[in-house]
Amino acid sequence: MSSLPTLIARGIRTTAAVSPALAGALALRVFFAAGPRMQVRDWDATTHSEARHRRLTVRGIEVVGYEWGAGPRTVLLLHGWRGRASQFAPLVRELVFEGFRVVTFDAPAHGASKGRRTDVRDWVALAEELQTIHGPFAAIVGHSFGALAALAAARSSVPTPTLIAIAGGAGPDAFIDEFVREFRLDRATTEHMKARFRRRFGAEETTTGALSDAAQHPLPAGTSLLVVHDRGDRRMPDADSLRLHATHGERSRLLRTDGFGHTTVLSADATLDAVVAMVTGGLAAVDALGTDTPRSRPAKREPGSKADVRTAA
Numbered sequence: 001m002s003s004l005p006t007l008i009a010r011g012i013r014t015t016a017a018v019s020p021a022l023a024g025a026l027a028l029r030v031f032f033a034a035g036p037r038m039q040v041r042d043w044d045a046t047t048h049s050e051a052r053h054r055r056l057t058v059r060g061i062e063v064v065g066y067e068w069g070a071g072p073r074t075v076l077l078l079h080g081w082r083g084r085a086s087q088f089a090p091l092v093r094e095l096v097f098e099g100f101r102v103v104t105f106d107a108p109a110h111g112a113s114k115g116r117r118t119d120v121r122d123w124v125a126l127a128e129e130l131q132t133i134h135g136p137f138a139a140i141v142g143h144s145f146g147a148l149a150a151l152a153a154a155r156s157s158v159p160t161p162t163l164i165a166i167a168g169g170a171g172p173d174a175f176i177d178e179f180v181r182e183f184r185l186d187r188a189t190t191e192h193m194k195a196r197f198r199r200r201f202g203a204e205e206t207t208t209g210a211l212s213d214a215a216q217h218p219l220p221a222g223t224s225l226l227v228v229h230d231r232g233d234r235r236m237p238d239a240d241s242l243r244l245h246a247t248h249g250e251r252s253r254l255l256r257t258d259g260f261g262h263t264t265v266l267s268a269d270a271t272l273d274a275v276v277a278m279v280t281g282g283l284a285a286v287d288a289l290g291t292d293t294p295r296s297r298p299a300k301r302e303p304g305s306k307a308d309v310r311t312a313a
Contacts, residue, residue, distance in 0.1 A: 009183040016189045023185075024192025028200075031179050031193070034118055035107035038082060044089035051085075056105055058125045061115040065105040065130065067181045069096040073138040075279060076130060076158075077104040078123055080144030080167075081175075083263075084111030087143070090267040094276050100138070103130050119174070119200075123149030127158045127167075136160065143266055144168055144236060146173065151214040151244075154223055162282070163219060164275055166228040167262050169240035170247070171213030172197070178236055215240075215247040225252040226278045226286060228271050235262040253278070253286045 008030055016023035022219050049069070054065035063109075064084050075095055078087045087102040095102050103128050108115030123146065131137065139162035142150030147168025154163050169175060176197065180190050219225060227245040229238040238256070245254040253274075260268045277285040 005182075008180075012183060012189065016186055018300065020186070020188035021192045023189040024196055027179075027183065027185060027189060027193045031176065031197075032117065032119060034082060034116070036082070037110060038087075040082045040084070040086045044086040047089035047092055048086040056126055056129055058108060058122045058129070059106045061113070061122075062139075063105050063108055063113040063115075063126060064111065065126075067101065067103050067134075068092050069098075069099070069101045071099040071101045073099075074101040074103060074134045075162075076127060076134075076137045076140045076150075077102060078127065078140065078142040078146030078149050079104065079107070079110070080142075080146045082110070083143065083146070086111070087263070087266055088141075091141070091272060091275060092104065094272050095279065098276060098280055100279070101134065102237060103134050105130070120145070120149050120152060121201075124153045124157065127153045131158050138162065139164060141279075142166065142168060144262065146251055148172065148175065151219070152212065154219055155214065155217065157216040159220060159223070160226050161203075161222060162226075162227065162278060164226045164278055165241065165244065166271065166275075167230065167233055167236055167241075169236060170215035171240075173213070174240035176238070197306045217241045218247050221251075223251075224278075224283050226255065226274060227252060228255045228257070228265065228274060230257045230260045230262070230265045231263070232259060233262045251283065253283055 006051055012030070015026055051066040051068055054067060056063040056065045068297050077085065077091070078079055079087055084106050087105060092102050104111040107126070108118040108122050137158070137160045140150045140154055140158065140160045141164040142148070143166045147165035150163055150165060154160050166221055176194060208284050225248045227241050229241040231238060255270060255274045257268055257270050266290045273289055274286055277289055
C-alpha cells in the first residue's frame, strides 16, 4: 500500500503533465503543510510538564510559550517544521543545570499552539516577542527549519553573540531542493513552485538570497556559530550546513556526528556537550572538548556515537 506522501507526490506529478503552474501551486501548498502534529514523547514528558507557560500571539494566533530555569542569562530554542518545543527536553535540562533561563514556543499549527498555517516569519516574530520579555539572548539554538529561523532572526531583529544551527541549512533553497528531490518534481514544476515561494515572501529572484541565505550574507561579525549535522541525515543532507560553516571561517565550528539522523541528533551526547560548551565558554570551550573531563549530568543521556569537531578548512 502506498504511503500518503507517495500518493501526494504522484498527484503533483500527474497534475504537472497537464499544468506545471498548477502543479507548482499544489507543491508549495504541500511544502507549507504543517500537520500532523508531533505528540510529546514519553521521555520528554517530565521536563515538558515542568515548564512555566506564557501565552504569546502572532498574527492574531494564540501560541504557547515555555520557560525553564531562572538564571540571569537566557537561551532561546527554536524547533523545526512539524516539531515542537518538547523535543529540546534533554538540552533544556543541561542548560538549566548550567544556570541558564531557557525559553521557547510551539510555533503556530505545531504542538499545543493554535492555528493551521505558518511560515518562518512567525518564528522570527515570536523570537522578537520573547526578546522583548527576556532578551538579549546569550544564545539562540535552532533545529532544522528552526535553524533557518534562527539565522534569519540573528541577522535582522534578534542579535545574539552565539548561534547554534542543528541539522539545518543556510537558506530556504536547501529545504525546497530537498522537497523537490523527495517528491521527484520536474524542472517546470519546480520553477513555478519557487516563483510562488518568492512572491509569498515579497522578494524578487535577484534579492531572495540577500534576504534569506546566510552563506551569501553571513551573520554579524560579533556572532559566533556552531553547526551540528549528522552525516547520515536523510531528511536534510549536510551539504548546506557545510557551506554555512565554511562561509563563517574562524568564527564557526562544525560538529559532524554519525548514526543519529535528523532528529535524534538533538539528544546525542556529542551534541549536548558541544552546545553546552559553546553557550558557556564559546569557541575555545568547543575546541577544548577533546581534553575536558566529562561532568556529572542531571539527566539520563542517550548512548553516544563517534563525532568530531572541526574548524573551517
